[in-house]
Amino acid sequence: MRKSIVNYIVLVLIIGVLVFSSFKSNKTIKANDYFVDDIAINTVEPIETSFDHILPLEKIYKPFSPTLGKSFVGFKEALGFKESRGDYFIVNTYGYLGKYQFGKETLKLIGIHNPVHFLKNPELQEKAFLANAERNKWILRKDIKRFDGKTINGVRITESGILAAAHLAGPGNVKKYLRSLGADGFTDAYGTSIQYYIKKFSGYDTSKVQPNQKAKVTLTA
Known part of the structure; x- marks a missing residue:
């Protein structure tokens, strides 16, 4: 009778181990999980977003080119x-x-x-x-x-x-x-x-140029 009880307990333990192992094996760790002290920690899943509506950079940031015009x-x-x-x-x-x-x-x-x-x-x-x-x-x-x-x-x-x-x-x-x-x-x-x-060179504003018969360059130190 005692031997039958022992065999029963052993059988229960074996079944328990198998069930526990099966439970662990069903846990799938995703590629974005990482481990701290052997504990799997899941990172935040990235949100899929479409950027098709965003204009290319060259259309947003046009190079600045000052126009001097006819000055x-x-x-x-x-x-x-x-x-x-x-x-x-x-x-x-x-x-x-x-x-x-x-x-x-x-x-x-x-x-x-x-x-x-x-x-x-x-x-x-x-x-x-x-x-x-x-x-x-x-x-x-x-x-x-x-x-x-x-x-x-x-x-x-x-x-x-x-x-x-x-x-x-x-x-x-x-x-x-x-x-x-x-x-x-x-x-x-x-x-x-x-x-x-x-x-x-037609049509520029040269009103700044004052007629001067004796125009000279003034040299400064």
């Missing part, structure tokens, strides 16, 4: 880009210097006698551009008044176009072009004409 700054930056792509430190094959491609003789007229220093100094180059424009505007003041708004060879004449052409060819050649109604033209060593500059 005086726009005028000189456009001219500087045409002359040298805005490079203050370049010298071309004919010896013209800097962002605005000044010749040494022109620099002397506005008070600059050290081309090496000029080439190394962007601020000086900007002052030289304004002084030269003021001098040219004084020389061409009567022609600006006479021809501004008129058309020569199909191109509308404006003050800014005249000043740009004077920067290219000198005020004397621009006078000849205007007074001959385009018959007496000028082309530089690279094939650029007065007419091209008058057209390309």
